[in-house]
Amino acid sequence: GQQVMQIPQYQHVQEGEDFTTYCNSSTTLSNIQWYKQRPGGHPVFLIQLVKSGEVKKQKRLTFQFGEAKKNSSLHITATQTTDVGTYFCAGRRSNTGKLIFGQGTTLQVKP
Amino acid sequence: EAQVTQNPRYLITVTGKKLTVTCSQNMNHEYMSWYRQDPGLGLRQIYYSMNVEVTDKGDVPEGYKVSRKEKRNFPLILESPSPNQTSLYFCASSNPEGLSTGTEAFFGQGTRLTVV
Numbered sequence: 001g002q003q004v005m006q007i008p009q010y011q012h013v014q015e016g017e018d019f020t021t022y023c024n025s026s027t028t029l030s031n032i033q034w035y036k037q038r039p040g041g042h043p044v045f046l047i048q049l050v051k052s053g054e055v056k057k058q059k060r061l062t063f064q065f066g067e068a069k070k071n072s073s074l075h076i077t078a079t080q081t082t083d084v085g086t087y088f089c090a091g092r093r094s095n096t097g098k099l100i101f102g103q104g105t106t107l108q109v110k111p
Numbered sequence: 112e113a114q115v116t117q118n119p120r121y122l123i124t125v126t127g128k129k130l131t132v133t134c135s136q137n138m139n140h141e142y143m144s145w146y147r148q149d150p151g152l153g154l155r156q157i158y159y160s161m162n163v164e165v166t167d168k169g170d171v172p173e174g175y176k177v178s179r180k181e182k183r184n185f186p187l188i189l190e191s192p193s194p195n196q197t198s199l200y201f202c203a204s205s206n207p208e209g210l211s212t213g214t215e216a217f218f219g220q221g222t223r224l225t226v227v
Contacts, residue, residue: 009151033215042201043154045215088154092214098169099144099205099216103153 004091006102014110019076021105023089032065032072033099035088043088079109113138117202117219124192124226132187132222134202140217142205143185144169145177147198148221154201160185161207192226199223 006023013019023032031050035043047056049065049072056063062075072089089102115136124130136143144159146169156169160179174196176188185204189196200223203216 006153031214035216042218042221043203043216044218048215090216098156098159099203100156101146101154103151 004089004100004102006089006105008105009103010106010108012108012110013079015081016078019079019083019107021074021087021089021107023072023074023091023102025070025091025100027093028069029091029093030069031092032069033090033092034063034072034074035090035101037086037088037104039085041085076107079107081109081111083107084109113217115202115204115217115219117200117222119222120220121223122225124224126193126226127191130189130192130224132189132200132202132224134185134187134219135183136185136202136204136217137183138204138217139182140204140206141182142207143179144203144216145175145185145187146201146203147171147196148201149198157187157200192224194226197224197226 004025033048034046037043047063052069053067054065060077064073086104086106088104090099092099118133141162145157146154148154155171157175158169158177160166163182166177166179199221201221202219205216
């Protein structure tokens, strides 16, 4: 079945360093969403990308959707301790509405 | 306040004792789903529902049942729980594409289940 692969699984960075997580789908997606789960919390929606090649920014976070609509990335510039958590991508197929989550990338930031 | 409410938040039970985890949303969402989260495996979908009386299996449906008799409620039923169902469970709701409202998923607070 359709899969959404996300790498890396874990990332430890020093505060101030950059961080990137990548998401790849085996099939074309109608859109991709990104979520953040703080330790002990539940996933919370960050953003949705719909168009091929789309780039969106939220302060220090930059989200990209690939030209083929099969891959996406989340880049955090100058990480802070508040960025700690697990970041999930989730791809949606338009004919089913089913949202398929990647395995998540857990980010640790050392102060 | 828009929210998804799961109950209970924590549950310890014994093997074979039937249990139900409730999920309710107040956003009139059509789409609801259940996920389990295990270390290193991310969020795996158990069952989902596109609308009332419409349910379908996700990636890991074995040992679970669901029902969608009303739009707002989507309970998860474990008829005979086993230790391998010890996990963190999330219910989520959203609207499908094509509507004017957003399609992001709203998650409940989670239910941590331990089966001994």
